[in-house]
Amino acid sequence: MQTPFAAAVTERTRTLNTRLCVGLDPRLSEYQDAAHLRQHTLDVLEATAPYAAAVKPQLAFYEALGLEGMQILEEVCAAARLLGLPVILDAKRGDIGSTAEAYAQGWLTGRHAGAALTVNPFLGFQTLQPFVQAARENGGGVFVLVKTSNPDQADLQGEGRGGTSISERVAAEVARLGAEEDGEYASVGAVVGATHPADLPHFRALMPRALLLLPGLGAQGAKASDLAGAFHAGGTGALVSASRGVQYAAGLDVAAARTAARDFRDELNAALQ
């Protein structure tokens, strides 16, 4: 079997010295047509791969194009695999267990074996099980939403019973699942927005063996220099994700996307000095 997702990310971080996750969220409004969108997205993937520890297509942008979009998504995933890039399928799936099983089968097995999936814990911790099991059995990963990057996350994720936030309760479950596994990092990771830099050391400590996925770099205002608290001492344990800030760094200029990815990589590395 290929290297499991968390180990593949960590190995790439060490060999290429990068902690950047390139988000590929192509917006049809930026293009002449779907063929143009496809080519630009594949070009950005190839141009930024040397600076990326992982790539994260957000499924919404492909679903928005219907069947053609799903074909483009599959091509993006196949191209990433050829480049040796771990893939995070950002779908934020979650449902009752029997339906979660079908989602897990669709996105974590077969041609997507070895990929990671973002999952939503709102329906309860037992509903995470099908995703966790499929990830473990197929060398993949899951990233559970713990504290999302948007300002209104506190409506539901903030203070809960007895002074413990919902985010902290989910983090405790991620830590519990991680403790069931061997290896440096577990297959169960967590999403914590890069827009909450002050909280990063706390969540890092709560989930010692989880890979953290930090979206929000660039377009949502998070700065690489504020994010050191998400990493372990050796500079591993987290991926910082930027989508618009890379793909549309300067309109559709692919060279500018490449430069943006290189600069984000360098800024993240500088933050860890």
Ligand SMILES: O=C(O)c1cc(=O)[nH]c(=O)n1[C@@H]1O[C@H](COP(=O)(O)O)[C@@H](O)[C@H]1O
């Ligand atoms: O799971 C995610 O990646 C995610 C979680 C979160 O809390 N916030 C968040 O923005 N995201 C995703 O990260 C990407 C952010 O895009 P940019 O703001 O363009 O960098 C989008 O694909 C979002 O759906």
